[in-house]
Amino acid sequence: MPEHDSLRRFIFEKLPVQGRHVHLDASWRAVLERQEYPTPVRALLGKAMVAMALLSATLKFDGAITLQIRSNGPVHLLVVQCSSRLSLRGLARWHGDLPDSGLQKLLGDGRLAITIEPTNGERYQGIVPLEGETFAACLESYFQRSEQLPTRLWLTADHECAAGMLLQVMPERERNPDAWQHVTVLADTISGKELKTLSAEQLLQRLYHEEDVRLFEAAPVAFRCQCSRERIEATLRSLGAEEMHSILCEHGKVHVDCEFCGRGYDFDAVDVQTLFIPDAQSVHSGARH
Numbered sequence: 353m354p355e356h357d358s359l360r361r362f363i364f365e366k367l368p369v370q371g372r373h374v375h376l377d378a379s380w381r382a383v384l385e386r387q388e389y390p391t392p393v394r395a396l397l398g399k400a401m402v403a404m405a406l407l408s409a410t411l412k413f414d415g416a417i418t419l420q421i422r423s424n425g426p427v428h429l430l431v432v433q434c435s436s437r438l439s440l441r442g443l444a445r446w447h448g449d450l451p452d453s454g455l456q457k458l459l460g461d462g463r464l465a466i467t468i469e470p471t472n473g474e475r476y477q478g479i480v481p482l483e484g485e486t487f488a489a490c491l492e493s494y495f496q497r498s499e500q501l502p503t504r505l506w507l508t509a510d511h512e513c514a515a516g517m518l519l520q521v522m523p524e525r526e527r528n529p530d531a532w533q534h535v536t537v538l539a540d541t542i543s544g545k546e547l548k549t550l551s552a553e554q555l556l557q558r559l560y561h562e563e564d565v566r567l568f569e570a571a572p573v574a575f576r577c578q579c580s581r582e583r584i585e586a587t588l589r590s591l592g593a594e595e596m597h598s599i600l601c602e603h604g605k606v607h608v609d610c611e612f613c614g615r616g617y618d619f620d621a622v623d624v625q626t627l628f629i630p631d632a633q634s635v636h637s638g639a640r641h
């Protein structure tokens with residue numbers, strides 16, 4: 353049995369390779385409860401959630417990593433975010449008829465952006481065109497272009513769980529292309545079913561029983577949305593007073609549902625008025641004169 357909603361890191365003791373394994377269960381189903389996705393969109397979103405959980409372990413600080421895909425294909429938007437504390441959220445938007453398979457047909461032409469935002473510090477964004485036969489291959493090409501650190505991913509998702517494994521060259525050890533070839537060729541023999549049903553320990557045993565692999569403690573992964581009234585207010589402010597007042601006139605209030613978690617936020621006329629008061633200082637001086 354796999355460990356539910358967990359991330360486990362592992363390293364090869366004698367090879368310059370590290371890896372991670374992720375199994376999402378309740379955290380993945382929480383996303384599916386909030387929105388019904390057609391099968392190909394669900395598969396793509398599930399894989400993206402797993403990938404971001406796998407990549408979050410590269411965050412060496414407090415913050416978040418966000419994947420965003422915008423394209424001209426049927427799936428025109430996909431956003432997944434994972435924090436350094438392993439809170440995960442994601443959504444996808446699509447329109448029109450969906451092909452059964454084929455990443456190129458689902459996404460068309462577009463861009464994949466990965467943004468790393470430390471809570472304190474500078475934001476970093478890498479953008480690459482969507483290339484590759486599979487979603488994992490798109491991410492691998494991102495790594496090739498941006499980090500130049502050989503990285504491979506194996507991802508799978510269905511309506512119950514999403515799971516995956518990542519292998520990456522360890523930058524601090526001496527490069528060994530033969531070792532990299534050896535571990536990735538073996539990993540290519542894993543099936544989607546094995547990824548879903550085996551624990552990290554069983555998976556490593558199945559693939560690398562001849563290698564000396566150290567598996568670290570599991571870290572819990574959870575679905576959690578970081579939306580807040582303050583963040584929604586900032587978005588409304590950016591739309592402008594005129595737009596807000598016209599919504600107020602038409603509906604009597606401004607209602608916003610968080611796209612990630614479905615939580616609703618209401619703003620009445622007074623709330624909207626408050627949004628556009630420049631700051632307390634100027635109100636005060638304005639009242640005096």
Ligand SMILES: [Zn+2]
Binds near residue numbers: 578610612615
């Ligand atoms: Zn939310």
